[in-house]
Every structure is written in C-alpha cells, then in structure tokens.
Amino acid sequence: MTTIAEVRPEVRIAERAGFCYGVRLAIDKAKHAREQGKEVTTLGQLVHNPGIKADLSDRGIRTADLADEVEGGTLIIRAHGVPAGEFEKVRSQPGVEVIDATCTWVLQSQKAARELAEAGYTVCxxxxxxxPEVKGVRSYAGENHVVVDDMDRSTWERVPRTKKLGVLSQSTILPNKLEEFASFCLRRCHDLRVVNTVCPVTLTRQADSVVLAADVDGMIVVGGKNSSNTKELAVKCRSVCEQTIHIADVDELESGYRDWLSGKERIGITGGTSTPEVDLEAVRDRIYTLTA
Ligand code: SF4
Known part of the structure; x- marks a missing residue:
C-alpha cells in the first residue's frame, strides 16, 4: 500500500459519536433474543450499516420488510418504530413474540401525534x-395531517389555513428548521401547538461534531449516503470547516480521498446515529496507515 501524505496528522473522533442509544438498544435486544436460542426477525433493517447488517445476518437474525412475511418466532420492532396498523397486525399474529424496540423518543412523538389529532389539531x-420514523408517527396523526420536507420549502404549502395546527418534527431534523416551520405555521392558524420532538442525541452529537470541526483542517463525516441525519451533520460541519467530506465507509476514504488527506495536520471524524464507533475507529486507523 503506498502512502501519500508528507505530514502525519493528529486524528480525533468527536466525543459523542457512534450509535445513538435507541439504535444500540434495538441491536442489543435482537442479539440477546438470538443468544437465547430464539428465531429472530427484525421488521425492516435495524440500522443502515453494512458491517452491522452482515454481523446480524451471520448471527442468524433475519429481516422482513412486511409483517406478512413473518410466520413465527420473535419479531423485533426497530428504533424508528412502525405504523400503528403494522404494529397491531404483528401483535395479533399467532405464534409471534413481539419485542418492541421503538426508541422512547419516537414513542413520545407517536403519542404527541395521537393526542394532537384527538384534540382536533391538524398535525403537521x-x-x-x-x-420509516415519519411513516410510523403519521399513522397516529389521524385523517387530517400533512407531512412536509425540511429541505423543500415548496412542500410547506401543504399546510392548510385552519384554526388549529399542531407541529411535530422527525427526531433528526435540525432544530432551527423546526423553529422556521413553526413560524410559518403560526401565520396559517389561530391556535398553534408545537411539540419539540427533536432528539437530544442529535443535538449533542451535532454540537460535539461542530466544536471538533471548527478546530481541525479537515473533517470526515462517516455514514450512509441516504441517512438524513448524517447528511445534515455534514452540512453543519461544513459551515465551520470548508474541508468537510462525507464518506460511506473507510474504503471510500481510500479510493476517493487519498489526495484530500495530503498536508492536513489535524483531522476530525464523526458519524451519524447509525454509524458504530468501530467504523469511526477504522477510518482513524486507515488515515494513520495512509499517512505513515
Ligand atoms: S436518533 Fe434519537 S430518536 Fe432516533 S433512535 Fe436514536 S436516540 Fe432514538
């Protein structure tokens, strides 16, 4: 393996990085059930991380996309939760033991959606x-609800002009987007209720990552290219460190960013909620190898 940098950088991993506790708990519950000899299936992927997916599969833990595909054994509901109808369906399936690993923060969003709908608010x-989290939460929001995209303002026009609006967010969106959206909704109703459903784990992760990004020459954000919280983390880091890159894994670093490493004295690493610490450490170790 040839190395490329003349400077050996100092590499630091953000303080609160790695899996969030919601995802970690769901994985632990699945592994624990499997270790007890149960036939374990997860409803949807527990996490969009290739290494973890392979590990779960090697342990004999299967994944089903739909409740109908599960014929028995133990079914794990992932941290993002599932739509109410789907949950009821699996719970009533004979011979299926359901382990609900829906994150407590997501459960609170589902509850808030239901309560707002019952109180006559149009849930936004x-x-x-x-x-998947939004698909689950909206299933509790009754007939009168809308979903808008935080990255596409044109979708905000879906919000009706009406008397009572209730606002919730996906747990991983930026808090300033929720504030902006709440102000928008305020101009469309008389009675506005906003429930802050931004996950505190997302906030602390962003805060730690931004502090680190401001103190390095280059910042690496590791996580799936489809992961919204990872993409947002990269945007936040780039706002304080222009030299921020978003990679899916350590192999992408080596194949696409060898030149990028050159000349950097301080490099920071962070990851999205579904990126385990071991992936961040692998990136750190590869940087050391490439710059040795
Ligand atoms: S990001 Fe937050 S809300 Fe989502 S699973 Fe993790 S801890 Fe729960």
Whole structure:
C-alpha cells in the first residue's frame, strides 16, 4: 500500500459519536433474543450499516420488510418504530413474540401525534416522507395531517389555513428548521401547538461534531449516503470547516480521498446515529496507515 501524505496528522473522533442509544438498544435486544436460542426477525433493517447488517445476518437474525412475511418466532420492532396498523397486525399474529424496540423518543412523538389529532389539531410533521420514523408517527396523526420536507420549502404549502395546527418534527431534523416551520405555521392558524420532538442525541452529537470541526483542517463525516441525519451533520460541519467530506465507509476514504488527506495536520471524524464507533475507529486507523 503506498502512502501519500508528507505530514502525519493528529486524528480525533468527536466525543459523542457512534450509535445513538435507541439504535444500540434495538441491536442489543435482537442479539440477546438470538443468544437465547430464539428465531429472530427484525421488521425492516435495524440500522443502515453494512458491517452491522452482515454481523446480524451471520448471527442468524433475519429481516422482513412486511409483517406478512413473518410466520413465527420473535419479531423485533426497530428504533424508528412502525405504523400503528403494522404494529397491531404483528401483535395479533399467532405464534409471534413481539419485542418492541421503538426508541422512547419516537414513542413520545407517536403519542404527541395521537393526542394532537384527538384534540382536533391538524398535525403537521416536518421531516422526510419516506423515512420509516415519519411513516410510523403519521399513522397516529389521524385523517387530517400533512407531512412536509425540511429541505423543500415548496412542500410547506401543504399546510392548510385552519384554526388549529399542531407541529411535530422527525427526531433528526435540525432544530432551527423546526423553529422556521413553526413560524410559518403560526401565520396559517389561530391556535398553534408545537411539540419539540427533536432528539437530544442529535443535538449533542451535532454540537460535539461542530466544536471538533471548527478546530481541525479537515473533517470526515462517516455514514450512509441516504441517512438524513448524517447528511445534515455534514452540512453543519461544513459551515465551520470548508474541508468537510462525507464518506460511506473507510474504503471510500481510500479510493476517493487519498489526495484530500495530503498536508492536513489535524483531522476530525464523526458519524451519524447509525454509524458504530468501530467504523469511526477504522477510518482513524486507515488515515494513520495512509499517512505513515
Ligand atoms: S436518533 Fe434519537 S430518536 Fe432516533 S433512535 Fe436514536 S436516540 Fe432514538
């Protein structure tokens, strides 16, 4: 392996990086059930991380996309939660033991959506329509609800002009987007209720990452290219460190960013909520190898 940099950089990993506790707990529950000899299936991927997916599969933990595909054994509901109808369906399936690993923060969002709908508010959820967490939360929001995209203002026009609006967000969106959206909704109703459903883990992770990014020559954000919280983390880091890159994994660093490493004295690393610490450490170790 040839090395490329004349400077050996100091490499630091952000303080609160690695899996969030919601994802970690779901993985632990699945592994624990499997270790007890159960036939374990997860409803949807527990995490969009190739290494973890392979590890779970090697342990014999299967994944089903739909409740109908599960014929027995133990079913794990992932941290993002599932739509209410789907949850009821699996719970009533004979011979299926359900372990609900829905994150407590997501459960609170689901509860808030239900309570707002019951109190007559049109529920407005800001996030990504195709995100599993949003699909789950909206199922509790009754007939009168809308989902808008935090990255696409044109979708905000879906919010009706009406008496009572209730606002919620996907747990991983930026808090300033929720504030902006709440102000927008205020101009469309008389009675506005905003429930702050931004996950504190997202906030602390962003804060630590931005502090580190401001103190390095180059910042690496590791995580799936489809992961919204990882993309947003990269945007935040880039706002204080122009030399921020977003890579899916250590191999992408080596194949696409060898020149980028050259000449950097201080490099920071962070990752999205579904990027385990071991992936961040692998990136750090590869930087050391490439710059030795
Ligand atoms: S990001 Fe927050 S809300 Fe989402 S699973 Fe992790 S801890 Fe729970």
């Amino acid at each position: 959820i800001i996030g990504h329509e195709d995100h």
